[in-house]
Amino acid sequence: MIYLDYAATTPLDPEVRAAMEAWQGVYGNPSSVHALGREARRLLEEGRERLAAAIGCRPRELVLTSGGTEANALAIYGVALARGRGHLVSTQVEHSATLGALRGLEALGFEVTLLPPDPYGLVHPEQVAEALREDTLLVSVMTVNNELGSLYPIEAIAEVCRARGVLFHTDAVQAVGTVPCRVEALGADLVSLAAHKFYGPKGIGALYVRKGVELFPLLPGKQEQGRRGGTENPLAVYGMGLAAEKAVRLLPEESQRLLALRERLERRLLALEGVELNGHPTQRSPKHVNVTARGADGEGLLLNLDLLGVAVSSGSACSSGSLEPSHVLLALGRSREDARASVRFSLGRFTTEEEVEAAARAFAEALARSRPAPA
Known part of the structure; x- marks a missing residue:
């Protein structure tokens, strides 16, 4: 199988897997004061410190979550x-996790x-600036669109928000390991991350929260400085x-x-009849082709x-079971068909040139099969 669905999830890096397996015996509760708890706490904090160094923040500014969806919800509902x-304020093309949280807030008034x-x-x-009001609490715009790969002008949007005293959140789940992602450069007050998008374990993520927010x-609960209750998973955080x-170390050459x-x-793909690109031709993640x-x-x-x-996707993996067309493509003006x-x-x-060539040939064949035969 040729796997070309890395935006949905990445395989666990073999080096990370091996390092995690070496610590499988750590089972203490990191909140416990005995030796087993302290051992778990050391593993947990080492993982937190490594993540903080990778994105350029203080370890205590990271709130550990179950993944990107929870990080987005905590940022939006939390503020x-x-x-x-x-x-x-947000956009019509955000991840469904962000849009779902916003709909929930609308229901609350x-x-x-x-x-x-x-x-x-x-x-x-300019659109963000025009949308801001005196009572605007938060702006949320993703760093990299999960379906298109479009790169948003996050730094400029952050400046607009900062000038107006409005908090700014960015869903950077697709960014780490794909494009530069340092919090001081992004300028955001809150940044969502998910480990399984950058070759880490599933079920673990984090929300960067600028000090004072x-x-x-x-x-x-009392964990995570009272910002997110529940016993943490030290092994997953370490991974x-x-x-x-x-991912950050490999970024220059890998991108x-x-x-x-x-x-x-x-x-x-674009040499085939009737095939058109979605998203910006150049202002786009190096890994996305829609x-x-x-x-x-x-x-x-x-x-x-x-x-x-060939394993690919019709849009966001979170919507793969839906018969509805992508809300992102509809927002771009594509017809439902x-x-x-x-x-x-x-x-x-782990993608190779040979896999890309084979996938292109397979797409041409699949396309011929899925179009109606000429009358």
Whole structure:
């Protein structure tokens, strides 16, 4: 099987797996004061410190979560519920976790503005500035779009928010190990992360919270400085820290390698009749290629690719069981039919040139199978 769905999840890096296996015997509760608890606490804090160093923040500014979805929810609900009322700004093309949290706040009486993207899926600082109100509590714009790979002008948006005294959150789940992701450069007050997107274990993530930002805890408890209750998983945190450290170390060479593979794949796909690119042609993650195959049966296209041994996605993995077309592609102006006939390829650390070439050939065959035969 050729795996080209790295934006959905990445395999656990073998070095990280081996390092975690060496500590499998650590089972104490990190909140306990006895020797086993202290051992677990040391492992937990080492992972936290490694992650903090990788993204350029203080260890105590990281709140450990179960993943990116919880990190997004904690940022959005946490800020809003700490204030009690007000207005939030985001975009129509955010991850479903962010949009779901915003819908939940609307049900509680908060007001939400969702900014429309341009034809490339981008949202611009001027739009954010125009949407801000006196009662705006938070702006949330992702760093890298999970379906398109579009790169947002996060630093400029952060400046707009800072000038108006509004907190800024970015979902950087797709960013670590793909593009530079240092919190001081992003300028955000809150940053969401998920280990399984950068070759770490599943079920663990973190929310960077700038010192001084008040959050209402979604899970009450004394852990994580009272910001997120529940016994932490030291082994998973340790694995996350190791994975982030390696992803950042490999970034300069890996981003260039992925970009070359992405361009090779794009050339092959876009040479096919009726195949069009979704997202910005250049202002895009080096690992994302999202295309629409006009006139194709979307379900048939994916099934045939799977039968031909290529694992890809029709959009966000969190929506893979849905028959509905991608909300991101609809926001770009794609018809429901074209949105369904779209495929996201996402490359990763173990992708080879040979796999890219084989995947392009398989796509051409799957496309021919999924289009109606000429009359």
